[in-house]
Amino acid sequence: MAEVRLENVCKHFDDVVAVDDFNLSIRDKEFVVLVGPSGCGKTTTLRMIAGLESITSGDVYIGDRFINKLPAKDRNIAMVFQNYALYPHMTVFDNMAFSLEMRKRSKEEIKQRVQEAAEILGIQGLLFRRPKQLSGGQRQRVALGRAIVRKPEVFLFDEPLSNLDAKLRAQTRLELKKLHERLATTAVYVTHDQIEAMTMGDRIVVMLDGFIQQVGSPLELYDRPANKFVAGFIGSPAMNLFEAELNGAGDGVSLRAGDFTLDLPPEKAKYFQDYAEQKVIVGIRPEDFKQADEHSPGKTIPVTVEVVEPIGNETYVNVAAGDVTLTAAVGRRTVIKPHSSLNLVPIFDNMHLFDIRSQKSILKN
Amino acid sequence: MVIERVGSKVIKFYVPLAAYLIFLLFPFYWMVNTVFKSNTELYNLDLNPFYIHSPTLHNIVRLFTETIFLRWMANTFFVAIMATLISLVASLLAAYAIQRLQFKTSGPTGVAIFLGYLIPQTILFIPLAHIIFKLRLWDSLWALVLTYPTFLIPFCTWLLMGYFKSIPKEMEECAMIDGASRIKIFRRIILPLCLPGVLSAGIFCFTLSWNEYLYALAFISSTAKKTVPIGLVTELVRGDVYHWGALMAGALCASVPVALVYSFFVEHYVAGMTGALKE
Numbered sequence: 273m274a275e276v277r278l279e280n281v282c283k284h285f286d287d288v289v290a291v292d293d294f295n296l297s298i299r300d301k302e303f304v305v306l307v308g309p310s311g312c313g314k315t316t317t318l319r320m321i322a323g324l325e326s327i328t329s330g331d332v333y334i335g336d337r338f339i340n341k342l343p344a345k346d347r348n349i350a351m352v353f354q355n356y357a358l359y360p361h362m363t364v365f366d367n368m369a370f371s372l373e374m375r376k377r378s379k380e381e382i383k384q385r386v387q388e389a390a391e392i393l394g395i396q397g398l399l400f401r402r403p404k405q406l407s408g409g410q411r412q413r414v415a416l417g418r419a420i421v422r423k424p425e426v427f428l429f430d431e432p433l434s435n436l437d438a439k440l441r442a443q444t445r446l447e448l449k450k451l452h453e454r455l456a457t458t459a460v461y462v463t464h465d466q467i468e469a470m471t472m473g474d475r476i477v478v479m480l481d482g483f484i485q486q487v488g489s490p491l492e493l494y495d496r497p498a499n500k501f502v503a504g505f506i507g508s509p510a511m512n513l514f515e516a517e518l519n520g521a522g523d524g525v526s527l528r529a530g531d532f533t534l535d536l537p538p539e540k541a542k543y544f545q546d547y548a549e550q551k552v553i554v555g556i557r558p559e560d561f562k563q564a565d566e567h568s569p570g571k572t573i574p575v576t577v578e579v580v581e582p583i584g585n586e587t588y589v590n591v592a593a594g595d596v597t598l599t600a601a602v603g604r605r606t607v608i609k610p611h612s613s614l615n616l617v618p619i620f621d622n623m624h625l626f627d628i629r630s631q632k633s634i635l636k637n
Numbered sequence: 638m639v640i641e642r643v644g645s646k647v648i649k650f651y652v653p654l655a656a657y658l659i660f661l662l663f664p665f666y667w668m669v670n671t672v673f674k675s676n677t678e679l680y681n682l683d684l685n686p687f688y689i690h691s692p693t694l695h696n697i698v699r700l701f702t703e704t705i706f707l708r709w710m711a712n713t714f715f716v717a718i719m720a721t722l723i724s725l726v727a728s729l730l731a732a733y734a735i736q737r738l739q740f741k742t743s744g745p746t747g748v749a750i751f752l753g754y755l756i757p758q759t760i761l762f763i764p765l766a767h768i769i770f771k772l773r774l775w776d777s778l779w780a781l782v783l784t785y786p787t788f789l790i791p792f793c794t795w796l797l798m799g800y801f802k803s804i805p806k807e808m809e810e811c812a813m814i815d816g817a818s819r820i821k822i823f824r825r826i827i828l829p830l831c832l833p834g835v836l837s838a839g840i841f842c843f844t845l846s847w848n849e850y851l852y853a854l855a856f857i858s859s860t861a862k863k864t865v866p867i868g869l870v871t872e873l874v875r876g877d878v879y880h881w882g883a884l885m886a887g888a889l890c891a892s893v894p895v896a897l898v899y900s901f902f903v904e905h906y907v908a909g910m911t912g913a914l915k916e
Contacts, residue, residue, distance in 0.1 A: 322810075322814060323813075323814070324810050324813070324814075343813075344810075344813045344814045345813060345814060345815070345816040345817070347814075349814065350814065351810075351811065351814050353807040353810070353811060354807075355805055355807055357805060357807035357808045357810070357811040358808075359808060359812075359826055359830075360830065361829045361830060370812070370815050370817075370825075371814075371815035371816055374815055374816035374817050374821065375816050418811075418815075422815075
């Protein structure tokens with residue numbers, strides 16, 4: 273059992289608050305991804321779990337053990353670093369054996385466990401090479417091997433894929449996920465790449481400026497972002513976010529932005545009683561637009577196409593509606609040309625509205 | 638075209654290089670030249686001074702028979718090796734602590750050590766003499782062993798600090814998670830990675846201690862305890878009479894160990910000075 277619990281955890285560097293009131297309970301065998309822009313406190317949080325950073329206040333537990341003051345080596349964790357941190361003067365075998373050696377395991381056991389880990393990762397042939405004789409992908413595997421050889425209770429990953437090229441990254445992502453399933457160990461993974469977060473995490477923790485913005489499964493975050501930041505951060509291309517004014521009352525509520533208006537369906541209107549005649553932030557994902565043949569005021573957004581971006585499996589168009597610019601997905605094959613006109617119909621069920629001051633989702637309240 | 642390129646390389650590269658080499662090696666050549674000349678030849682202005690007309694080993698024989706040169710060599714070895722060891726151990730620990738253990742005064746401590754390096758020896762030897770006297774180490778080789786680190790440690794500490802800085806912190810953190818203690822990390826990870834730096838610091842300490850003049854002159858008085866630089870100058874310059882041949886023979890013999898040390902470790906020395914850790 274290796275549940276990881278962080279309760280009211282704070283980290284201050286002198287006057288700078290790196291992590292503030294962090295509360296999270298990571299279940300046994302769960303793969304949790306901490307994601308956010310650089311400087312959001314995700315790595316600091318990971319390092320606090322690892323014991324590489326002191327905790328200013330709050331409590332951290334692994335299983336039933338209170339580990340705030342426990343040295344890193346006694347926490348029974350393993351960490352994979354962004355730059356792999358392989359020991360350059362040791363062979364791959366010695367790199368992987370180092371932690372077992374430090375724990376005074378017998379030579380036979382060390383050999384057997386290193387072999388086992390090497391087999392899992394397919395690096396049996398590299399055991400007697402030095403790190404500098406390996407490619408980036410191979411070094412990455414060795415770093416993973418060094419972590420799994422000890423059979424720790426918790427794996428910590430600090431952006432382990434960011435030094436790999438795009439293709440290798442996608443491949444290693446898959447392998448890591450398979451590896452996690454095979455080893456069934458609790459894992460905390462830090463990344464700034466939201467695609468990595470979405471594809472790998474059982475649950476994702478989105479962070480900004482030291483605060484947790486939202487915790488949820490990948491699709492929860494995608495479908496029901498708690499605030500404007502999460503809405504814009506999760507999803508690629510990013511959600512269209514623009515300011516609009518809510519007009520009308522009762523069932524006849526409409527949104528006005530740029531040079532278009534959108535009548536909201538009556539079942540949605542009830543959420544907006546408090547926002548009458550106020551500005552809100554509207555969020556629509558690129559794929560939540562349909563096209564209409566004709567413009568119908570209140571229902572469609574008339575736009576001019578500026579750029580067409582075919583990426584193979586989908587084509588995105590960047591369009592302008594007055595001073596609002598939007599991105600819309602228009603299917604794999606399209607005849608749309610730049611400078612042409614389009615009428616976009618948003619899918620209201622998937623539309624998000626955010627309070628302009630608190631930036632929190634209105635629909636969720 | 639090709640000839641032009643070769644010609645330009647000769648002018649831009651080989652000619653300046655040759656000039657520089659001649660400039661550097663000329664004193665050495667003059668030293669060797671003098672060693673194998675007799676006094677009569679040395680003072681005969683009619684002969685070509687760049688050439689040895691009748692080579693002789695007389696000067697070398699004189700050096701070894703009329704002075705206790707071998708004793709001085711042994712003294713110098715002892716002092717240089719001991720001072721190097723003490724300085725290396727102290728600098729390694731100091732540099733590691735300043736660079737890696739996060740304590741509040743680590744920055745100022747580093748600067749203070751550096752400032753120690755800036756105090757000229759000519760000023761420092763007065764208070765040092767006082768201390769040496771109080772410790773009853775006057776006219777003892779230990780006086781030198783203990784005072785040389787005062788100028789060796791600051792330089793080595795700074796050299797090694799730069800070296801430690803180039804080792805990614807994650808490597809140590811990883812070892813920490815792997816279960817290694819600070820001392821084990823230092824011994825198993827840091828030290829092997831810093832070997833070029835340690836070697837260059839060692840060579841630096843050794844050569845500086847080997848050639849040191851001022852403290853040896855000030856703290857040592859009996860002939861049997863002198864180091865080579867002092868022994869040669871005090872015993873082979875009598876009044877205003879310079880025994881050039883024997884002096885140069887001493888200088889030649891004394892430069893051999895240093896030259897050997899350099900030639901063995903020159904690659905590490907260069908790598909150490911540039912502070913390069915290649916993964």
